[in-house]
Amino acid sequence: MFNNKIRMPNTFVLLFALMSLIALATWFVPGGQYATHVVNGKTVVDPASFQLIASQPQGPVALLMSPIKGFVEAAQIIGFVLIVGGAFSVLQKTEAINAFIKSIALAHTRSRFVRVMLIPVFVSLFSLGGASFGMAEEAIPFVLIFIPLALALGYDSITGVAIPFVGSQIGFAAAFLNPFNVGIAQGIAGVPVFSGIGFRIIVWLLATAITIAFLMWYAARIKRQPELSPVYTLDQQWRTGNHAIDFSGFTGITGRQKAVLLAFVMTLVAMVAGVIRYEWFVNEIAALFLVMAIVVGVLARLSSDVWVEAFLHGAKDLISTALVIALARATMILARDAHIIDTMLFYLMPLVQSESAVWAAHKMFIIQSVINFFIHSGSGQAALTMPIMAPLADLVGVSRQTAILAFQFGEFTTPVIPTSGITVGVLALARIPWLTWAKWMIPLQLMYLILALVMLAIACTLQW
Numbered sequence: 098m099f100n101n102k103i104r105m106p107n108t109f110v111l112l113f114a115l116m117s118l119i120a121l122a123t124w125f126v127p128g129g130q131y132a133t134h135v136v137n138g139k140t141v142v143d144p145a146s147f148q149l150i151a152s153q154p155q156g157p158v159a160l161l162m163s164p165i166k167g168f169v170e171a172a173q174i175i176g177f178v179l180i181v182g183g184a185f186s187v188l189q190k191t192e193a194i195n196a197f198i199k200s201i202a203l204a205h206t207r208s209r210f211v212r213v214m215l216i217p218v219f220v221s222l223f224s225l226g227g228a229s230f231g232m233a234e235e236a237i238p239f240v241l242i243f244i245p246l247a248l249a250l251g252y253d254s255i256t257g258v259a260i261p262f263v264g265s266q267i268g269f270a271a272a273f274l275n276p277f278n279v280g281i282a283q284g285i286a287g288v289p290v291f292s293g294i295g296f297r298i299i300v301w302l303l304a305t306a307i308t309i310a311f312l313m314w315y316a317a318r319i320k321r322q323p324e325l326s327p328v329y330t331l332d333q334q335w336r337t338g339n340h341a342i343d344f345s346g347f348t349g350i351t352g353r354q355k356a357v358l359l360a361f362v363m364t365l366v367a368m369v370a371g372v373i374r375y376e377w378f379v380n381e382i383a384a385l386f387l388v389m390a391i392v393v394g395v396l397a398r399l400s401s402d403v404w405v406e407a408f409l410h411g412a413k414d415l416i417s418t419a420l421v422i423a424l425a426r427a428t429m430i431l432a433r434d435a436h437i438i439d440t441m442l443f444y445l446m447p448l449v450q451s452e453s454a455v456w457a458a459h460k461m462f463i464i465q466s467v468i469n470f471f472i473h474s475g476s477g478q479a480a481l482t483m484p485i486m487a488p489l490a491d492l493v494g495v496s497r498q499t500a501i502l503a504f505q506f507g508e509f510t511t512p513v514i515p516t517s518g519i520t521v522g523v524l525a526l527a528r529i530p531w532l533t534w535a536k537w538m539i540p541l542q543l544m545y546l547i548l549a550l551v552m553l554a555i556a557c558t559l560q561w
Contacts, residue, residue: 128152129440167427184390186411227268273297465507
């Protein structure tokens with residue numbers, strides 16, 4: 098099922114092909130625009146204000162200029178990735194993370210309890226982060242930890258990516274307290290903020306349980322037959338490269354390494370507290386990891402030359418990731434500059450109307466999934482679609498609470514779509530081709546699809 102039969106195209110080739118298709122579409126899709134206004138400090142769309150405007154087709158020059166525009170508009174996340182990559186390289190230079198991974202691997206070998214609970218505990222933690230404080234970009238640094246850990250435990254790099262990345266993204270999509278999608282969407286729709294939390298917690302538990310069950314099945318399968326992994330050959334680079342783990346001579350974590358690990362844990366605690374209490378974003382988190390790199394360098398007694406060399410090496414390793422993020426953003430720039438995003442939204446709206454509330458809710462979910470291909474920001478998507486979806490829900494017999502749930506479920510596709518900067522950035526960091534990852538995600542995406550359809554039907558039936 099997971100064996101590759103054909104050679105997968107390079108991620109950069111796929112992204113450029115997607116950019117070219119979007120540029121071509123701008124010549125056929127008319128331009129359109131909704132008027133916006135500010136309500137309670139939030140910019141919302143007037144659903145009755147759509148009008149066609151002069152289109153601006155994107156030609157070859159615009160296509161070739163879009164990557165540099167992508168760099169400019171994605172500068173924050175690109176800078177964040179480079180700084181965090183450098184900080185983690187310094188952290189790895191101390192050998193503390195390797196010692197920690199070795200300790201877990203040994204415990205994994207000796208304890209059945211650790212073997213059974215490792216994936217459920219970590220996936221639940223990342224999912225909870227996405228569901229509560231909107232963990233998204235914050236999961237990127239953990240890929241550098243969980244890939245070596247997964248390989249040390251006999252799994253593969255896909256497992257190492259899926260634990261922090263899929264866990265956090267699914268928690269974000271099935272959130273119950275996330276201020277960036279649930280909070281904003283409910284505020285725009287005129288629904289009490291964070292109301293309906295009981296039903297959403299059930300949704301989150303089910304989505305997280307599905308993810309855990311699939312990952313445990315897949316990890317056990319790969320542990321029994323490693324050659325079944327779609328990244329079996331690629332993982333040899335991880336096993337023999339700078340991230341390889343050597344167990345020979347390991348006697349335990351030293352006192353200095355424990356101090357480094359404590360500094361790392363305190364950094365994570367500070368990050369969570371900052372995001373929840375002070376609404377930190379990538380700028381503040383990048384600064385926090387830079388401080389961590391300095392502190393762990395001092396604790397490990399790294400010389401300034403060694404520290405700088407390690408930091409630059411880590412940043413250099415992520416140059417390809419930065420390029421991928423820029424190209425992913427470029428795809429959106431082409432559609433936005435041509436003014437076709439609002440047009441597509443306008444022509445999708447009539448498709449929601451239905452005599453059945455359940456079918457209408459299902460169509461809302463499908464439309465939100467399509468929109469998510471173009472707009473990945475939870476808050477941005479809420480600001481664009483909820484002013485239209487909320488009154489539309491009233492007309493088709495769907496509660497606004499259910500319409501918000503359909504909007505959330507649209508984000509189930511985020512871990513697989515190639516236009517998401519986070520997705521392609523994580524895959525570039527892990528050196529996993531997008532098509533390989535997308536093929537692996539198909540069973541999970543089908544499970545999420547079934548979950549969304551069933552829970553929306555229940556919500557409509559209960560008139561939630």
